[in-house]
Amino acid sequence: MASTSTASALVHSPRWQQFYQLTKPRVVQLIVFCAAIGMALAVPGLPDLSQALTMLAAIVGIWLVAGAAAAFNCLIEDGIDARMKRTAWRATAKGELSRPQTLAFSALLCAMGMLLLGVYVNVLTMWLTFATFVGYAVIYTVILKPMTPQNIVIGGASGAMPPVLGWAALRGEVGFEAWLLCLIIFLWTPPHFWALALYRAEDYARAGLPMLPVTHGNDYTRLQILLYTWVLFAATLLPYLTGMSGWFYLASAVLLGLGFCGYAFRLWRSYSEMLARRTFWFSIWHLSLLFAALLIDHYIA
Numbered sequence: 001m002a003s004t005s006t007a008s009a010l011v012h013s014p015r016w017q018q019f020y021q022l023t024k025p026r027v028v029q030l031i032v033f034c035a036a037i038g039m040a041l042a043v044p045g046l047p048d049l050s051q052a053l054t055m056l057a058a059i060v061g062i063w064l065v066a067g068a069a070a071a072f073n074c075l076i077e078d079g080i081d082a083r084m085k086r087t088a089w090r091a092t093a094k095g096e097l098s099r100p101q102t103l104a105f106s107a108l109l110c111a112m113g114m115l116l117l118g119v120y121v122n123v124l125t126m127w128l129t130f131a132t133f134v135g136y137a138v139i140y141t142v143i144l145k146p147m148t149p150q151n152i153v154i155g156g157a158s159g160a161m162p163p164v165l166g167w168a169a170l171r172g173e174v175g176f177e178a179w180l181l182c183l184i185i186f187l188w189t190p191p192h193f194w195a196l197a198l199y200r201a202e203d204y205a206r207a208g209l210p211m212l213p214v215t216h217g218n219d220y221t222r223l224q225i226l227l228y229t230w231v232l233f234a235a236t237l238l239p240y241l242t243g244m245s246g247w248f249y250l251a252s253a254v255l256l257g258l259g260f261c262g263y264a265f266r267l268w269r270s271y272s273e274m275l276a277r278r279t280f281w282f283s284i285w286h287l288s289l290l291f292a293a294l295l296i297d298h299y300i301a
């Protein structure tokens with residue numbers, strides 16, 4: 001008995017880490033970053049103390065609910081995750097965390113986040129964040145993902161909500177600027193995900209998920225990535241064209257857009273796994289730096 005528990009102590013990561021990993025920390029960090037930029041852009045100049053406190057509560061609240069949504073996704077997909085190399089290490093896939101434990105964890109995070117948003121931010125942000133939770137955890141994960149290769153296009157709408165949530169937190173309403181940022185993330189999601197799906201196609205086929213490279217093939221997916229990066233490039237110019245942002249943002253958006261389109265073009269012309277991996281990682285830099293540029297531009301204008 002003693003030797004079994006010693007052996008399992010060597011194999012298992014600490015309990016807190018197993019729970020923490022269910023929240024998909026790195027994805028959620030970028031989601032919260034985009035929400036925080038939405039908050040900063042919603043107020044002219046630097047936030048005052050009361051606005052800064054609202055921002056803090058909103059950041060923690062959105063973080064908690066987004067983490068809850070990610071954990072719920074791991075709960076629903078424990079069987080699928082176990083069949084995919086990329087996700088087989090998750091505690092839910094390995095059976096280290098049971099479904100009731102994961103459900104309780106997700107419900108706790110969601111309830112704490114909702115409470116924080118409802119009490120210290122506003123009711124609109126609380127309900128919009130809950131709708132985003134349902135969009136990802138239920139509509140995308142349960143319904144769309146196993147059903148259609150357009151799963152991430154439609155489901156991407158929930159991943160695109162963070163700037164809207166951020167704006168609502170500070171203003172109590174949602175302006176067109178926030179919807180513009182939402183549109184940018186919405187159009188960014190397909191090339192972001194499909195670049196990864198290209199080199200993970202075997203995983204998805206084994207799991208029986210109808211991702212685009214599995215259902216329509218590698219060539220078609222590369223063409224879609226190319227077309228989406230063009231439309232995304234055009235959409236990223238809108239904050240400048242509508243007077244929301246200035247020259248610094250414009251220069252950044254053009255450079256980042258050329259970079260992303262460049263990767264997509266090279267990938268379309270000839271496929272290699274290395275290039276698909278690089279395109280995926282560039283997508284993350286693209287969105288992170290684009291939103292950082294929006295923030296810098298907001299303060300230097």
Ligand code: HEM
Binds near residue numbers: 030031086152160189
């Ligand atoms: C439906 C929409 C989306 C899908 C299907 C999707 C899918 C994925 C997948 C499968 C990964 C790989 C994770 C891994 O390495 O195991 C990933 C990574 C990542 N995604 Fe997304 N994503 C979506 C939306 C977003 C959004 C909205 C953001 C941020 C605003 C985001 C940020 C990231 C980041 C930062 C990573 C890297 C994680 C790491 O370092 O391990 N994704 N995404």
Ligand SMILES: CC(C)=CCC/C(C)=C/CC/C(C)=C/COP(=O)(O)OP(=O)(O)O
Binds near residue numbers: 067087158162
């Ligand atoms: C409340 C709020 C702001 C919610 C945000 C929702 C959210 C966490 C969106 C991120 C999208 C995401 C983690 C996709 C991963 O795809 P996947 O689930 O198909 O990836 P997997 O194969 O790694 O499980």
